[in-house]
Amino acid sequence: MATLWDTVVGHAAAKLSLQRAVEQNHTNHAYLFTGPRAVGKFMVARAFAAALLCPQGGCGTCNICRRVLEGKHPDVTVMKPAGKNIPVDAIRALRMDAFRRPVEADRKVYIIKNAERMWEEGASTLLKVLEEPPGDVVFVLVTDNSGAVLPTIRSRCQEIRFTNIPIEDLKEYLVETRGVTEARADLIARLTGGVLGRALDWCDEPWRLARRDNVVKTARALRRADLNRVLEMAGELHREVRAPAEELAADYQEKKQLLDDGSLDNAVVRRFGKEFDEELKRQQLKEELRGVKEVLSTLSWWYRDILIYKEGGDTALLVNRDLEPEIAEEASALPLNKLLRCIELIEESIRAAEQNVTPQLNIESTLLGLQEALYA
């Protein structure tokens, strides 16, 4: 019989260990879910919470399961940073709350997202709860940066490690849940490297695929471009990367307007009321950096594909499988050592993006570097 675990894609080992713990009634007081960003840790945490509260251990269909999955069950609390960090007040409140009896179920679950983002005081408050946890409470700490979680907190938790989802599993999941064609699901699963959250974005936002096409077109055009044209193309790519950030600004403006009118009584908006503009800037930069990294990783996959093809590798290994004729053409024109240099160069740019080098500058220097490496 299908259970709620079947609705969560990938992460077989993590699911099995949590499912067993629930079935055998051997759950710990605290868990630490670690692994790459957007890979599905939170989805598993929520399924785990449902399994803990459901009388059938996670049927996935009863009223309890459904409400937990929809985030509407009073005994499951999800905490996440407000702005940059989880405020110490929120953790103090959680501590008080943890010692109150559950509202409906016989236990309570607290899921803490970005659990590494706490100041020292918050972390030590949390540690106190973890050291003497109330009997009927389970904590699930979720982080993509486990190195930043205090060792004293880590040592109180059972760690569950998450990795990227196998391409085939993700592909099947996208076909079933997003109604995309098999070919497109395959392409998206490869391009996003098995990261669930990103793959879902690619399904919902077709412009990401259009951007991949543009990036590849730009790379191929480097052959015939002069310096001015390279800078022009860098500018075009940068504008594309900026676009979602601009949309964000429009969105904020609209919310702000509503806030001023007093016609929107939204706790979230109000909370950000004071630091509205700062928050917007932060989000925009984040979005822009994400875009740059996506452009760079698209470039990286592109040259890797050419390399694989050139070396006579299995074409099933190609990420941009739909562009095989173009890949073949480039492979016959570009020498091996130059391709390797390109991949190296893009890795450097990705590191630069992680160190917050200005997006426009980064794109420009990458394209100029590629042109020099390939065609100079």
Ligand SMILES: [Zn+2]
């Ligand atoms: Zn259920």
